[in-house]
Amino acid sequence: MRVTDPPAPELSVEGRNMRRASNDEEKGKRRDEILSAAKTVFARSGFHSTTMADVAKEAGLSYGTVYWYFDSKEALFHALMDSEEMALRAHIGQSVIDNALANNDPEVALSAIKHAIRATLEFFENDRQAARLLFRDSLSLGDKFEQHLFGIYERFIGDIEVAIVAAQQTGRIRQGPPKMIAFSVAALIGQVALRRLVTDDELSSVVVADFIVDLLLNGLMPR
Secondary structure (H helix, E strand, O other): OOOOOOOOOEEEEOOEEEEOOOOHHHHHHHHHHHHHHHHHHHHHHOOOOOOHHHHHHHHOOOHHHHHHHOOOHHHHHHHHHHHHHHHHHHHHOHHHHHHHHHOOOHHHHHHHHHHHHHHHHHHHHHOHHHHHHHHHHHHHOOHHHHHHHHHHHHHHHHHHHHHHHHHHHOOOOOOOOHHHHHHHHHHHHHHHHHHOOOOOOOOOHHHHHHHHHHHHHHOOOOO
């Protein structure tokens, strides 16, 4: 991937003078600006209807600058998927999962599962553009994007599986194939997040997250 802007002295885009990024910090910020603009445009117009010129206009950058950082629209979308995965994992917090393994405490393990579910739903509730990109658009764009999404999904399932194993080891939840349990949890979260793109069922994300946690841990049988 190219890491510097094209050698143009000063570029004016809709009244903005865009100075060429000259150091790693500025290049990183410029790349983030492009990703942020791409996220907005892709979520608004969809992948197929979006052009690199649309992204450049949204970012207030020249057309050539966007291509200098990303060789194609496909490369830009893949980079955006990576960025969203990093943001999701940061929001969940790997330390919470690691703590579940380090402590032989059933409540710590259970707390890690609850936290992962709540944090994930909260992330997509607060960033519906991310939900559209990862749960809707990526699956409709062909094999390369679907494979990329599968990798993101597998890593997410792996994080949940770690907490499931810890909870099983402490006797807090029933025994069973931990990966299958983790997959079931992730599938439910994904479907709920996808549904809430079009309706919130007049329920807050906190209420929904708590219900899912209760449903997964206690089932549908009355207590």
